[in-house]
Amino acid sequence: MTAILSVRDLEKTFGSIVAARDITLDVPAQQTVGIIGANGAGKTTFINMITGHLRPTKGTIRLEDRDITGWPSREITRLGISRSFQVAQIFPSLTVFENMCAAAAAAGSNGAFARVLTPLKSPATVREADASIELFHIAAYRHALASTLPQGIRKLLDIAMAVVGSPRVLLLDEPTSGISVEEKFVVMDVVMSALKSRKLTVLFVEHDMEIVARFADRVLAFYDGTVIADGAPAAALADRRVQTLISGTKPEREGHPHA
Amino acid sequence: MLTAFAILTDGLVYAAYLFLVAVGLSLIFGVMKILNVTHGSFYAFGAYGAATAVGIYVERGWSDASGFLFMVLMAMAIGLVLGFVLERGVLRFVYGKDEVVIVLVTYAAFLILEDVIVLIWGPRSYGAYQPMVAADNIEVGDLILSNYDIGLVAIAALVAILSYWALKHTRYGRLLTVVIFNRETAAAFGINVTLVYTVTFIIGAMLGALGGAVMAPKISVTLGIGVEVIVLAFAVVAIGGMGSIEGALIGALIVGICRAAAVHLVPQLELFVIYAVMALVLIFRPHGLFTQAAPRKI
Amino acid sequence: MWSRANLFGALAFIAVAAAAPALPAWLVSLATIAFANALVVLGLVILWRAGLVPFGQALFYATGAYAVALLSRYAGWRDVFLLVAVGAAAAGMVAFLVGFLLARYRDIFFAMLSLAMSMILYGVLVKTETLGSTDGFHVESGTFLGYEPHGRALNLALFWLVLGLSAVSAFLITLYFRTVAGALAMPVRDNEIRLEFLGISVTRLIHLKLVISGILAGLGGALAALAVAHVDPNMAYWTTSGGFVFVTILAGVGSVAAAFVGSLVFELLRSIAIDLLPGFWQLILGSALLLTILFLPEGLGSLFYRLRRAPEQGS
Numbered sequence: 092m093t094a095i096l097s098v099r100d101l102e103k104t105f106g107s108i109v110a111a112r113d114i115t116l117d118v119p120a121q122q123t124v125g126i127i128g129a130n131g132a133g134k135t136t137f138i139n140m141i142t143g144h145l146r147p148t149k150g151t152i153r154l155e156d157r158d159i160t161g162w163p164s165r166e167i168t169r170l171g172i173s174r175s176f177q178v179a180q181i182f183p184s185l186t187v188f189e190n191m192c193a194a195a196a197a198a199g200s201n202g203a204f205a206r207v208l209t210p211l212k213s214p215a216t217v218r219e220a221d222a223s224i225e226l227f228h229i230a231a232y233r234h235a236l237a238s239t240l241p242q243g244i245r246k247l248l249d250i251a252m253a254v255v256g257s258p259r260v261l262l263l264d265e266p267t268s269g270i271s272v273e274e275k276f277v278v279m280d281v282v283m284s285a286l287k288s289r290k291l292t293v294l295f296v297e298h299d300m301e302i303v304a305r306f307a308d309r310v311l312a313f314y315d316g317t318v319i320a321d322g323a324p325a326a327a328l329a330d331r332r333v334q335t336l337i338s339g340t341k342p343e344r345e346g347h348p349h350a
Numbered sequence: 351m352l353t354a355f356a357i358l359t360d361g362l363v364y365a366a367y368l369f370l371v372a373v374g375l376s377l378i379f380g381v382m383k384i385l386n387v388t389h390g391s392f393y394a395f396g397a398y399g400a401a402t403a404v405g406i407y408v409e410r411g412w413s414d415a416s417g418f419l420f421m422v423l424m425a426m427a428i429g430l431v432l433g434f435v436l437e438r439g440v441l442r443f444v445y446g447k448d449e450v451v452i453v454l455v456t457y458a459a460f461l462i463l464e465d466v467i468v469l470i471w472g473p474r475s476y477g478a479y480q481p482m483v484a485a486d487n488i489e490v491g492d493l494i495l496s497n498y499d500i501g502l503v504a505i506a507a508l509v510a511i512l513s514y515w516a517l518k519h520t521r522y523g524r525l526l527t528v529v530i531f532n533r534e535t536a537a538a539f540g541i542n543v544t545l546v547y548t549v550t551f552i553i554g555a556m557l558g559a560l561g562g563a564v565m566a567p568k569i570s571v572t573l574g575i576g577v578e579v580i581v582l583a584f585a586v587v588a589i590g591g592m593g594s595i596e597g598a599l600i601g602a603l604i605v606g607i608c609r610a611a612a613v614h615l616v617p618q619l620e621l622f623v624i625y626a627v628m629a630l631v632l633i634f635r636p637h638g639l640f641t642q643a644a645p646r647k648i
Numbered sequence: 649m650w651s652r653a654n655l656f657g658a659l660a661f662i663a664v665a666a667a668a669p670a671l672p673a674w675l676v677s678l679a680t681i682a683f684a685n686a687l688v689v690l691g692l693v694i695l696w697r698a699g700l701v702p703f704g705q706a707l708f709y710a711t712g713a714y715a716v717a718l719l720s721r722y723a724g725w726r727d728v729f730l731l732v733a734v735g736a737a738a739a740g741m742v743a744f745l746v747g748f749l750l751a752r753y754r755d756i757f758f759a760m761l762s763l764a765m766s767m768i769l770y771g772v773l774v775k776t777e778t779l780g781s782t783d784g785f786h787v788e789s790g791t792f793l794g795y796e797p798h799g800r801a802l803n804l805a806l807f808w809l810v811l812g813l814s815a816v817s818a819f820l821i822t823l824y825f826r827t828v829a830g831a832l833a834m835p836v837r838d839n840e841i842r843l844e845f846l847g848i849s850v851t852r853l854i855h856l857k858l859v860i861s862g863i864l865a866g867l868g869g870a871l872a873a874l875a876v877a878h879v880d881p882n883m884a885y886w887t888t889s890g891g892f893v894f895v896t897i898l899a900g901v902g903s904v905a906a907a908f909v910g911s912l913v914f915e916l917l918r919s920i921a922i923d924l925l926p927g928f929w930q931l932i933l934g935s936a937l938l939l940t941i942l943f944l945p946e947g948l949g950s951l952f953y954r955l956r957r958a959p960e961q962g963s
Contacts, residue, residue, distance in 0.1 A: 142845070163844075164844050164845050165844045165845070165846075165847045165848060165849055166847075168844075168845055168846060168847040169847045173845075174845060180839055180841065180842040180845070181839065181842070182834065182835045182838040182839055182842065183838055183839075184834055184837070184838050185834060185835070185838070192831075193831070193832060193835050193843075193846075194846055196828045196831070196832070197828070197832070197843060197846040197847055197848045198846060198847060200828050200848075205828075206827065206828040206829040206832075206853075207824065207827055207828075207829045207830075207856070208827060209827055209828050210826050210827055210828070211826060211827060211828050211830075211831035211832075212826075252842075252846070253845075256846065256847065385756060385760075440938070443942060444941070444942070449755055449756050450701045450755060450756060450759060451941060451945075453756070453759070454701075454893070454897060454937070454941060455937075455938060455941055455942075457890060457893075457937075458933075458934040458935075458937035458938045458941065459934065459938070460934070461930040461931070461933055461934030461937070462930065462931050462934035462935060462938075463934075464930050465927060465928060465929070465930045465931035465934075466931070468927055469927070473927075577887060581763070581767060581886050584760065584763065585764070585767075588760055588764070617775065618772075618775040618776060619771075619775070620771070620775060621767070621770065621771025621772075621774060621775060622768055622771035622772050622775070623771075624767075624771070625764045625765075625767040625768040625770075625771055626768055626771075628760075628764040628767075629761060629764040629765055629768060632753075632757060632760060632761045632764060633749055633761070636753065636757045636761075
């Protein structure tokens with residue numbers, strides 16, 4: 092099973108603060124990985140390193156057979172790793188359609204020179220933008236200014252923009268954060284079916300254990316900068332340390348004192 | 351050897367001038383994050399006011415010392431009024447807008463004030479030489495130094511020490527430091543940021559006017575002095591870091607000495623040197639030599 | 649490609665060109681300067697849309713102007729097309745070089761560094777004898793592919809030259825705003841980091857915009873040098889940069905037309921104000937700016953745009 096994403100001994104320190112350490116794992120193509128952990132456990136640091144926003148202090152990151160450690164975000168994006176953000180990063184002054192066109196054009200263009208010669212709303216770009224809008228069910232908001240969107244639609248737009256460039260790996264940083272409990276499952280359903288249809292490898296950070304259990308093939312549990320559990324959702328979520336440190340459920344009494 | 355000494359003294363005097371001119375600008379930028387183009391107007395009003403004051407005291411035959419004091423007080427009074435009018439009348443409507451937009455607003459105010467100066471004082475130039483002449487010169491070796499220039503350096507040093515002390519050791523100064531560091535946190539702690547802004551702006555205006563007043567005896571007080579001074583003040587503040595008194599001082603010294611060196615050694619580079627240093631500092635340390643960059647929030 | 653607005657613009661240019669011989673010479677001269685300045689403003693609009701406000705466009709303006717003046721004086725070049733082309737190219741080259749640094753900065757630092765660079769040029773020009781120092785020097789009138797007009801003919805020839813170049817620039821920049829590079833200006837202003845995560849090097853994009861704006865400003869400067877027949881260091885001074893920024897504020901960045909109309913109106917108003925109310929021009933200008941910034945932040949051009957705009961979306 093060839094891994095599409097491989098990480099070895101990844102570490103990130105900020106001065107004396109160790110934000111992430113000893114992270115080693117392989118992600119096979121088209122797997123859906125749920126990442127859990129308390130705030131500050133290193134999840135976002137992990138994502139930031141993979142997407143090039145942070146440079147690892149130690150370790151390597153490979154996309155298939157290519158070493159991408161320390162590469163800048165835009166080159167990593169060009170190679171096929173995309174991300175969405177905890178706080179949706181959209182273009183507030185533009186409409187949803189314009190946001191998508193910008194994303195599609197950015198992904199499609201090659202080089203500064205080409206960008207001066209290609210029209211933004213070329214037929215190909217418009218097609219791709221429309222396709223993504225349909226895929227994520229946000230067509231009703233097509234002409235709304237992004238700054239006026241409700242939270243759920245913002246997050247969908249954010250993810251749609253990350254997907255329009257046909258990435259191979261997608262990292263979602265808390266895709267349901269800020270969305271009401273009733274809506275979370277609805278949004279995730281839309282997102283996951285959209286992503287499955289595009290055959291993407293997905294890693295998503297989530298605090299809601301039910302969502303993780305429902306949508307992930309595999310769970311990575313972060314604590315204190317490192318991975319303390321890695322496996323199928325049922326097993327990982329039942330792991331005693333995960334329960335104590337992360338999900339907050341009491342482990343069954345076995346007569347052993349917990350850490 | 352003589353040249354080196356001349357460069358040093360010239361540089362020091364010019365640095366004193368730059369510091370006095372720039373310290374108010376630095377303060378306003380540090381606290382309010384506003385690059386205040388109207389600072390040039392404060393300077394000009396201070397100079398013109400000083401010229402008027404000199405005219406008055408000479409006419410009335412007051413002593414030079416009290417005349418000088420009168421001149422300084424007049425200028426600071428003008429600064430106070432101007433600062434108050436500007437802050438309450440114009441600036442407070444644009445707080446919260448984009449930094450650059452606020453700069454443009456101050457530029458618009460500066461233009462208006464340029465014409466106001468002409469309306470009040472007319473287009474002619476004024477001289478206010480009397481204090482400088484009265485102070486006389488002393489000879490140090492082969493150099494003739496003006497006592498007024500020495501006095502200027504002393505005043506600059508005094509202002510520097512006072513500002514530094516006020517920031518570190520008075521309650522108001524410490525409030526200011528908190529606001530400089532992070533306005534939102536300061537407000538969350540119950541500090542009346544609006545009041546701090548108004549007071550700071552007025553102090554900055556008074557310092558700017560003071561700069562103009564003490565310089566008036568050395569220059570020809572005429573149209574356009576504000577225009578020249580602003581961009582020099584910007585250079586000093588950019589070099590030293592905005593909001594830092596030490597920064598304004600070091601920035602003034604660097605620019606002063608470099609310029610003096612250019613004037614004595616390679617006169618063609620006089621202006622070039624000032625802005626080249628500014629550009630270099632902006633390139634390598636955009637926040638100036640003495641300020642920390644604010645951490646980038648993502 | 650040929651939208652209604654474009655067609656209207658083209659007709660307007662042709663109409664103005666045709667009307668010129670019937671207009672008094674002072675008006676034609678004024679319009680010539682206005683359109684030369686409008687080119688600089690157009691360059692500013694390109695940067696402004698991306699959220700960048702340079703305080704030193706005079707650097708490129710003066711480069712274009714002095715290139716023309718120096719080639720005319722020391723190399724004996726007289727053909728206006730050649731001079732103007734080289735002036736614009738020289739300014740573009742300066743923008744290209746300066747851009748390596750400048751494109752890395754934003755907001756107030758961008759503005760200040762831009763200002764510093766223009767003041768460096770000013771400092772050099774003021775202190776250099778061979779460049780005329782503070783007085784600058786005279787620029788010989790140019791020839792138009794061999795034809796050497798004088799008096800009224802020169803007045804008109806210069807105007808048509810500026811008008812023609814303005815029309816071409818307006819057309820090209822209108823196209824530019826529809827390209828990916830041009831249209832991504834707003835996203836740069838809105839959320840630069842997102843663009844980086846979409847695979848775009850924003851620094852390189854801004855570098856490109858700097859070069860385009862530099863070429864336009866240089867073109868404007870070169871034309872101004874010919875029109876006024878004089879160059880001096882003041883063309884690099886910060887108040888000159890400020891003047892261009894003002895027109896941009898008043899005209900707004902909503903359309904290419906605004907740069908030209910705005911510039912023309914500005915020059916007319918300035919002329920009238922200096923004539924009728926000498927000593928009040930800066931007061932009037934400052935007040936107009938304050939009012940515009942406070943109440944019409946999109947510029948006066950936006951009024952027109954709002955009146956004209958049909959409620960169609962997603963065009």
